[in-house]
Amino acid sequence: MVRPKKERVVGVATSLSYFKPGGIPLRQLEETLLTVDELEALRLCDLEQLSHEEAGRRMNVSRATMGRIVREAHRKVADALVHAKALRVEGGNYRVMEEMRLFVCTDCGKRWEEPYGTGRPAGCPGCESDRFHRVWKEEAEPPEPE
Incomplete structure (x- = not known):
């Protein structure tokens, strides 16, 4: 039996739902799904430059889990950039931290x-x-x- 995933805590709720290459209609693009918790991991580790340990503490996950989340988020963003795909931000197992x-x-x-x-x-x-x-x-x- 698989252990249920812990709910990840995100600090900023995003209104972003798609990010896409310019000049190409969305309906003509393939898309890559980036979950809200993966976006939060990128924000904490890459934008705020926190260690995986500190970012994990903020998101209520272990350092190792944070590393896996960031690695998967980097893979998805790279796929969208290299292959000119739309990046859809949606879903995941998370709750928004108090404002x-x-x-x-x-x-x-x-x-x-x-x-x-x-x-x-x-x-x-x-x-x-x-x-x-x-x-x-x-x-x-x-x-x-x-």
Whole structure:
């Protein structure tokens, strides 16, 4: 029995559905399918230049799995470029990460949000302290009264 694939976490939902050579109608082109998680792996490893280990952590997969995803994505993109095929981006086993990240300052208690993909903030906007940490939305909600 094959183990089910883990859901991969992607940081940016894309509205891109096709990328094709110019001057040729889409209906005349063969296409190569690139899944959304493969596109995310290319974004993290090639565009943001993260290691496979760090990119894997962000996508909730192992370093080895990230390497396999990137290798397959490179093969598909190369096939589309070399053979003048349309690249269709669709499908895969993924979920989109929250658009905003929530931080809490240890010194002053201020809570604030930062967009995903902007890197670690320089300091707390309230007191400029560098003693802050990220919390998940579920942790940030005040507890229900008993």
